[in-house]
Amino acid sequence: MAHSTQKRYANTRNITAKAPASVCDILIIGGGPAGMAAATSAKLSHPDSEIVILDKNEILGRKLRATGNGRCNITNTCADGYEEVIAFLFSLGIATKSKERGFVYPVSESAPDVAELLELRLEQLGIKVYKGATVSAVSVVPYCDKQDRPLDGASFNSGISFKTAFTIASIDNDYRMESQALVIAAGGKSAPVYGATGDGFLLARSLGHSVTRTFPSLTPVECGNSELTGLSGVRVRATAKLLKDGEQLYEENGEVQFTKYGLSGICIFNLSRMMRFGKGEGFDNFDISLDVTEGFNLSEWLTAAAKRAVVNRETVDARNSQRSAIEANSAVCENSSYNKLVEVFMTVYKEGLAMEIIRQAGLDYTSNASILTDADVRDKIIRSASDLRFKPTGLKGWKEAQCTSGGVDMHEIDDESFESKLLPKLYIVGETLDYDGFCGGYNLNHAFLSGKRAGEAAAREI
Ligand SMILES: Cc1cc2nc3c(=O)[nH]c(=O)nc-3n(C[C@H](O)[C@H](O)[C@H](O)COP(=O)(O)OP(=O)(O)OC[C@H]3O[C@@H](n4cnc5c(N)ncnc54)[C@H](O)[C@@H]3O)c2cc1C
Numbered sequence: 094m095a096h097s098t099q100k101r102y103a104n105t106r107n108i109t110a111k112a113p114a115s116v117c118d119i120l121i122i123g124g125g126p127a128g129m130a131a132a133t134s135a136k137l138s139h140p141d142s143e144i145v146i147l148d149k150n151e152i153l154g155r156k157l158r159a160t161g162n163g164r165c166n167i168t169n170t171c172a173d174g175y176e177e178v179i180a181f182l183f184s185l186g187i188a189t190k191s192k193e194r195g196f197v198y199p200v201s202e203s204a205p206d207v208a209e210l211l212e213l214r215l216e217q218l219g220i221k222v223y224k225g226a227t228v229s230a231v232s233v234v235p236y237c238d239k240q241d242r243p244l245d246g247a248s249f250n251s252g253i254s255f256k257t258a259f260t261i262a263s264i265d266n267d268y269r270m271e272s273q274a275l276v277i278a279a280g281g282k283s284a285p286v287y288g289a290t291g292d293g294f295l296l297a298r299s300l301g302h303s304v305t306r307t308f309p310s311l312t313p314v315e316c317g318n319s320e321l322t323g324l325s326g327v328r329v330r331a332t333a334k335l336l337k338d339g340e341q342l343y344e345e346n347g348e349v350q351f352t353k354y355g356l357s358g359i360c361i362f363n364l365s366r367m368m369r370f371g372k373g374e375g376f377d378n379f380d381i382s383l384d385v386t387e388g389f390n391l392s393e394w395l396t397a398a399a400k401r402a403v404v405n406r407e408t409v410d411a412r413n414s415q416r417s418a419i420e421a422n423s424a425v426c427e428n429s430s431y432n433k434l435v436e437v438f439m440t441v442y443k444e445g446l447a448m449e450i451i452r453q454a455g456l457d458y459t460s461n462a463s464i465l466t467d468a469d470v471r472d473k474i475i476r477s478a479s480d481l482r483f484k485p486t487g488l489k490g491w492k493e494a495q496c497t498s499g500g501v502d503m504h505e506i507d508d509e510s511f512e513s514k515l516l517p518k519l520y521i522v523g524e525t526l527d528y529d530g531f532c533g534g535y536n537l538n539h540a541f542l543s544g545k546r547a548g549e550a551a552a553r554e555i
Contacts, residue, residue, distance in 0.1 A: 117143040117221070118555045119548075120259060120272035122228045122296065124148035125289070126157050126537055127523025128278030129211045130544025131551070133185060136218040139552035144220045145270065147261070149227035149288055153215075154208035156280070156287035160537060165204035167541075169534035170195035174542040181545050185214050196533055228279070230262045231296045233516065234271065259519070274518040274551040278544060281497025281524035282307055293525030294500060301515050303502040309494030310366045310529045311536075313357035314381065315487040324351035324445040328358075332384040335364040339380075343367045349383060351445070356381065356483060359532045365488055366498065366531060376485045383481040385450075389441065391478055395471045398437040402462035405432040432462040453477040496536050500527040510550035511543045518554050520547035 119135050121128045124146045132144050146153075160166060168178045170191055179189055179197070187210055188200040199207050215222055259275035262268070277296055280289025294304045328351075334344040347360030361381075368379055435458040438447035451458040454477035456470065464470050488494070501521050505514050511526075513519040522543035530536050 115269075116258075116271045117145045118272060119144045119274045119276065119551045120261060120270055121146045121276040121278055122231075122261065123278035123280060123289070123293065123523070123525075124150070124153035124222060124224075125278060125280055125523060125540065126154060126211075127280075127525075127540040127544035128276065129154065129215060130181070130541045131276045131278055131520070131522060131548035132220045133211070133214050133218060134181065134545040134548030135552040136220055136548075137184075138549045139555065140218075142552060142555055145272070146215070146220060146222045147226040147228055147270070148222070148224055149292075151224050153212050153222065153224070156284060156289070157208045157211075157537075158205045159284075159287060160204045161198065161202075161534075163204050164202040165199055165207050166196050166532075166534040166537065167199060167207065168197045168538040170197060171533075172530070172535050172538040175538055177545070178538050178541045181541065186210060194533060226268070227263060228261045228292070228296065231275065231277075231299060232260055233300065234258045234260050273555045274520065276520040276522060276544075276547050276551060277501075277525055278522045279525055281500055282491050283309060283311075283494035283497050283524070285491060289524065293521075297501045297521055297525060300513070300519060302505055302513065302521070305499040305502055305527045307497050307499035308369065309488050309491045310498035311362040311495035311532055312365045312493050313352065313489040314355050314361055314365050314368070314483075314485050315489060316355035316381070316483040317486040322353055324449055325353040327351045327443045327446050329383075329385050329442070329446060330387060331360075332387060333360045333364055334382040334384075335367050336380040336382060337370075337378050346387070354489075355485070362495065363531045366496075366529065368485065368488065369498070376487055379485045381483045381485060383483070384479045385442065385446065385481060386475070386479045391441075391475055392471065394441065395437070395465050395474060398432075398462060399465035399471070402432045402437070402465060406461065406463050434458050434460045434462050434464065437462050437465065450474060450478045450481065453481055495532070496529045497524055498529045501525055503527050509546065511547040512550055512554075518551065520551055522547045 119142060121132050121144070128146055128148070132146050135142060136144050157165070167182065167189060168175045175197070182189060187207060189197050190200050191197045258271045258273060260269060260271045277293050279293030279296065281293065282289065282291040294307070298304055329349055330347070331349045332344060332346045333349055335342045343364060345360040345363050348358050349361060350357040364381065368376070370378060434451055434456065435444065435447050438450070441447070442450065448458045451474065454473040456473065503526060506512070506521055506526065507514060511520050511522050513521060523540040524536070526543065528539050530539060
């Protein structure tokens, strides 16, 4: 796209210090995908409305720009409301295509393109955007007395009477703003480098909402196995299973990446989402099992390897017995020609992984491969490769999480309009809500869907 990420659009305003409170119809805290969806859908539904987005960052949609490894897995054909999201994105000019497992991407597979396009639409629709504007407080201002009689100043620029207004303030109270409707789209706590650091929860709580316990979700998993350093950097296709107290909770097939602290990869992120525990429980209750035998007949391979190892041993022994006495003294050297157990896995598994499989089978990787003639030994290796165990000791934390598990209690939110059941004209959307989905486009789907619905509902109410 021609637009640079740094470009400031015509409607971008700088907050003037100590400015008097300004008013608008719909105020949106947060310019991520949920906030931008709310703003555009509200304006499209009610073109005369005055809509303002405030974002603490200098660039809108910073997290959005990093999604899907920069490719933006924008929704999933299995996600609730996905058709509505696709149609909404299409109406804004975002073309999408679906790929394997229902993953949907913009046709350009560029996350920055999507953020730029959304920002362009905000400008074209006349939505005001204030960047570098951190909202630190929000309250409800009564504009009517108990008999519903308007108090002084109880009308907006549009001249509509109203009973209450939301007022927000910045950290230093150097600006204030009032609105008829308020959308909290300030994200959760995951990947704080992109802007959201949990303010949405504090703001919602200050308006009376409950916030459920929050956990980092969709993160790499730390494991206690000290041997993991030898595996670091290895990638393997596996079926990963999460067990709690021996019971399987979840399984997914995909690429697993070993790191120096533990396990990573999309299927591991999805496992991390299921690692929740109550009082008295901990990571100790969980195990991760990897089956790395997929698509390969390991049993057949080991049987063939056993035969090769026997032939190899006989050949080396015969060579040794034909040597002169002097040469025979160097037989130690010749021993290195024996086929070692770990070598059997060359071209099957990376060396670090092969050593871990052998270790977990209770065998020595330097043993002569001819031990594979023993069916018990082969069974041990097959069992180990199909159930490699790793002990989680923790999750990688907020810094590397893609999503927040927990948030504003969904029981207090209307699940069609995303309006608060506690305060009329308050809407809470996106990652601030207690919703989190698996990897695969579910979280952006939720951000766009909740933002769109809230924007439309707010536009109807003003
Ligand atoms: C690396 C990474 C990759 C991901 N990839 C995918 C993917 O491919 N598919 C998918 O579905 N999901 C993905 N996700 C998750 C997805 O990005 C989030 O679910 C989504 O961005 C949530 O949207 P949101 O608008 O609710 O919050 P955010 O995108 O976090 O936006 C919140 C906005 O609010 C602003 N804000 C916060 N506090 C304040 C305040 N006090 N005042 C003013 N503004 C404030 C922030 O600056 C931010 O701009 C990924 C996440 C990460 C970290």
